[in-house]
Amino acid sequence: MxxxxxxxxxxxxxxxxxxxxxxxxxxxxxxxxxxxxxxxxxxxxxxxxxxxxxxxxxxxxxxxxxxxxxxxxxxxxxxxxxxxxxxxxxxxxxxxxxxxxxxxxxxxxxxxxxxxxARPALMPTLPGMSLEKGFNFLDVGANAEAKVNYLIQWAVMGSFYAHEVKGLANPRVGLLNNGSEFDKGDKLHQEAYQELSKIKEINFIGNVEADGLLQGTADVVVTDGFTGNAVLKAIEGSVKVLMSQLKHALLNNGSRAKIGALLAKPALSSIKSTFDVASYGGAVLMxxxxxxxxxxxxxxxxxxxxxxxxxxxxxxxGMLNQVIEYxxxxxxx
CATH class of the missing domain: 3.40.718.10 (Isopropylmalate Dehydrogenase)
Incomplete structure (x- = not known):
């Protein structure tokens, strides 16, 4: 190659x-x-x-x-x-x-x-607490607006990637929405929900709310590029602030806090590993x-x-060949 x-x-x-x-x-x-x-x-x-x-x-x-x-x-x-x-x-x-x-x-x-x-999408892999290989999130900025067929195509491509590249047998695909019920969201999301439910080749699990993303609710999450970019930056910013504050609290509050940090080092290393986005690679232009x-x-x-x-x-x-064939x-x- x-x-x-x-x-x-x-x-x-x-x-x-x-x-x-x-x-x-x-x-x-x-x-x-x-x-x-x-x-x-x-x-x-x-x-x-x-x-x-x-x-x-x-x-x-x-x-x-x-x-x-x-x-x-x-x-x-x-x-x-x-x-x-x-x-x-x-x-x-x-x-x-x-x-x-x-x-x-x-x-x-x-x-x-x-x-x-119809429209390529930008897809990074983000950390999920219960997911060893994180979850794929698209689109995060290539398309500010979306149509139903865009979301469908992104869901299929994201599922192919999760299956072929990450080795997931039956990746769960979710639609980012403001509620888990099928009738939540605007007309676009309601229609997308119905169309995604009809696709036999993907394991569509329904709507996913933003508070469930880092919990590992789904292996692939689809959304429009405007929302996706805003959510991505909110996640990145929140993780940076929380990790910085945790480090500050453990290292700048006296000897007892430092001893506690030393004892908690294995657990803290596990958290750091989970949020080590570098190991997931970059964002793919799907x-x-x-x-x-x-x-x-x-x-x-x-x-x-x-x-x-x-x-x-x-x-x-050979992921692209499979997408083309589909x-x-x-x-x-």
Missing amino acids: KIAVDTMGGDHAPEVVIKGVERARDEFSDLEFLLYGDEDQIKQYLTNTERMTVVPTQSVILGTDEPMKAIRQKKDSSMVMAAQAVKQQKADALFSLGNTGALLAAGIFIIGRLKNI GVKAPVVKSHGSSDARTVYYALVQLRMMYNK FDQQPQN
Whole structure:
């Protein structure tokens, strides 16, 4: 498998990107990498070039750039050239820490969406207290508004991912709503509930409320991109505050608190492991013609490594082929 890597995206590029790539390269002999970016900076951190090809680029898409304008005007950027490599089948997948909107645009308009998929969706994996591998949540920002058929397609793709990549035998699929009853929510959610209930290929468990997400109520949760992005940021912010406050309370309240922290270290390590989102990989752009994964701009080398492992699993499991086959068999409106 050959992965095109945008080495210049993110807050600590290209150092953390190169370190993560080299770890993946060293662990998996079936991986090759095309590294797009500033040649001098890349070689500064690259320890050896085994299964690595450096492709020099002239510009970088910044986090402040307007997405569509950036991919049109910065055709010589690391992100756009990496996406073009996938489109031209010089690479099998794309990875970036860069501008989320630009990567979405590159995935949809350069690599291209899958036939019969109305709208691609962005899907991260989030922690669930009773879920060893977390739950998949989509859409979290690719589409501010949704239609019933979008939600249906996202549910099916999320279920395929949970089954094939995460190895869940019968993943539970839920619809994020403001109540668990079938008639809760607006017309969109009520209709989506009825249509999802008819799909035999997924294990639809009904509506899921926001307070049940981190409890592991479902393995896949679907929602519109506006709501999904708001919920995602609320979860990330809440977890950061709670972990910070817990650490402060244990380490800044005298010797008794510190002794208690030492005694509770195994339990605290378990909590930390559960909320270790880096180990889940990045956010997948579901519904495009090749695996595309986006990790947070502040990611470290460890996060990059797990995202590359995630891409490898998606490719080796042939998940996209199964999605294509499923939707090819469905009647199109």
